[in-house]
Amino acid sequence: MGDDDLERILSNEEQVIPSAGFGIAVMDAKTR
Amino acid sequence: MNAAEDEAAVERVLAGDTSAFEGIVDRWQGPLVNLAYRFCRDHGRAEEMAQEAFLRAYRSLHGWRREAAFSTWLFALATNVYRSELRRIPLRTLSLDEIAEPRNQRAIDGGFEDKDRDRSVRRAVLALPAKYRDALILFYFHDMDVGSTARSLALPEGTVKARLSRGREILSKKLSQRVGPVRLGEEF
Numbered sequence: 483m484g485d486d487d488l489e490r491i492l493s494n495e496e497q498v499i500p501s502a503g504f505g506i507a508v509m510d511a512k513t514r
Numbered sequence: 515m516n517a518a519e520d521e522a523a524v525e526r527v528l529a530g531d532t533s534a535f536e537g538i539v540d541r542w543q544g545p546l547v548n549l550a551y552r553f554c555r556d557h558g559r560a561e562e563m564a565q566e567a568f569l570r571a572y573r574s575l576h577g578w579r580r581e582a583a584f585s586t587w588l589f590a591l592a593t594n595v596y597r598s599e600l601r602r603i604p605l606r607t608l609s610l611d612e613i614a615e616p617r618n619q620r621a622i623d624g625g626f627e628d629k630d631r632d633r634s635v636r637r638a639v640l641a642l643p644a645k646y647r648d649a650l651i652l653f654y655f656h657d658m659d660v661g662s663t664a665r666s667l668a669l670p671e672g673t674v675k676a677r678l679s680r681g682r683e684i685l686s687k688k689l690s691q692r693v694g695p696v697r698l699g700e701e702f
Binding site: 483484497499500508513 | 532533535536539540543544547548551552557560561564565568569572631632635636639650654657658682685686689690
């Protein structure tokens with residue numbers, strides 16, 4: 483595998499979407 | 515991202531309006547979960563790690579010095595949290611077959627199984643020694659910006675460049691080899 487392949491693969495990540503309840507879970511956790 | 519909104523939200527939280535932290539979570543949950551995911555490749559654990567980073571940020575808001583952007587401070591804090599979490603609970607063991615290049619040459623030349631190969635390469639980054647792993651993860655997370663990477667890692671840019679170079683070298687060499695199991699989080 484060449485450097486160009488590595489560069490291309492590592493620079494093209496799919497975005498992960500946080501779960502729908504993630505923000506609420508964080509706000510709940512900070513009050514505990 | 516709007517720096518003024520972040521600053522206003524921080525001021526409100528520090529003034530006692532803790533609900534204002536929700537705006538910070540809304541704006542930064544995507545980046546923080548994505549960064550965490552790159553450190554562990556597990557969606558559930560990424561959210562746990564990102565939640566811990568937000569909680570740490572909430573408790574440390576008074577420590578944000580205004581000379582750096584809020585995002586710079588937040589990414590540096592999150593990076594520290596993620597690295598600590600991986601030291602506390604290392605990633606599970608994977609065989610080299612799971613993280614190395616596919617055996618089937620057609621996967622490389624013919625294009626099918628490309629996603630498997632790409633996934634393997636990304637997971638292989640996690641098996642690098644931590645200092646190279648961290649540099650590579652942050653560098654690509656920050657769209658290949660060395661300055662942002664250096665600020666997230668609290669390192670000089672020259673050190674980051676050296677670690678990127680060495681990390682790529684190890685990665686490239688090891689991906690072309692197939693010897694024995696590799697434990698993620700440990701050195702190749």
